[in-house]
Amino acid sequence: MKNLSENTFSVPFGPQHPALKEPENFMFTVDGERVVDVKIRLGYVHRGGEKAFEARTYTQGLYLVERICGICAMAHQLCYVNNVEALIDIEIPRRADYIRTIIAELERIHSHLLWVGVAGHEVGWDTLFMYAWRDREVVLDLMELTTGNRVLHASNTIGGVRRDLTSEMISRIRKGMKLLKERTNYYKAMIPKERTLMKRAVGVGVLKPQDAVALCAVGPTLRASGIKRDVRRDDPYSAYDETPFDVITYDGCDVASRVLVRVDEILESIKILNYALEHLPSGPIAVRLPRGVPAGENVSMVEAPRGEDIHYLKSNGTDKPERYKVRAPTLANWPAVGAMIKGGYIADIPIVLAAIDPCMSCTDRMTFTEVNSAKSWQWSRDELRRYSLKWRGK
């Protein structure tokens, strides 16, 4: 990379770096301690998941889609079943909608608690990390009780859910939520007073509201910049159309706001859970469907814990999808990370990166960029093969 002046240096960060949990490469141009520019290189954990969908039936795809991300497993699976059910054009039982909402909110609580812990860890406050992860165990145990798995829940099927909630499970969830509400309220009161976190978070990684919109940020990152946008409210799926809840926003536009948004969202999720448990309709939990999906295409959106998750499905009428495309929330947040890091200090890079709750392997795609014209495009394997044959033949 060409230096901007004699005073600037290029600092490579990753793909293997102690501050990053997943391999990704960032090239920072720095002037002293200040970051002048950042170039993000994705693609170290490309797994070819989208292609793998084309070789699997819709039933097998159910479990593959969860493995896009171990933490947003339910969000990805919900997006997948919404797509397939829309193509089959079928209404699923209302009880299944409510159970999906309950599991999705449990997952949001677990993801946000995990993130609060990671944020504490990144600023060197490991006590918060231990406490947040201890509380997360409560949710993971509830997940195991309701779905059978702690992560990768496998709770949905095409046409409903796989396991019903018994009255014992409901009372256990209620008990767990009571405990978590108490603990989260405690963190909420404690975090703004605790200098260990606030000194590292206030005014760090600023993302102005107009930048957040222009750079297409999603989820808590966007809401911490004061923009009220949430798929659950704007385009409701499952039982969110009947569930009252507030979209949490903060105006700080910095890492501290991103912490507070997530802590408040945990409380909001507990509210949604309690409402859903109280208004859980009776009836069947799934409908039997014929194998195979009619030809057509569909796009569905789900609010994953990290932001808006978009899936596209194209079916050709067989029992396997013709094309499946995933836009995970982290991919949408990368451009915003550039804006957050520029002008900040090198030492703040780990917490700013962690603040978007990045999930690298969800994000990796094979994209070709032509350096001279800065043109970018994506190729399928056949197109790539055709191009290589043509180029070699020259």
Added chain:
Amino acid sequence: MAMQNELVKSLAKKPATLLYPFEKYDSIPGSRGKVVIDITKCIGCGLCIRDCPAFALEMVGKGPTCDMKWYITRCVFCGQCVETCPRSAIIQETTYDLAGAEKAALVIEYKRPKSS
């Protein structure tokens, strides 16, 4: 020192972690663990193999006389085979400690009793 109350409270509590493998975690009922096939009920239709997302089941032989193999290393413990089986020949137990040191021990064979 915003956490002092929490710190004092934790002093009197026992650790949140367990000393596995000496102390074992009681599996929660309904937890998805070991896959067990009742081979006498199996009719060899192969539906479980068609639906398995991880290619963890294998049929040895054909039709009603087949034997079944379950690969622990491939299984993702989703329980789809249990749901698919038309004869309810497959059940899922809550056993979770399935790790082994040898790869050969991680393939479980369900063989039909020899008819005399």
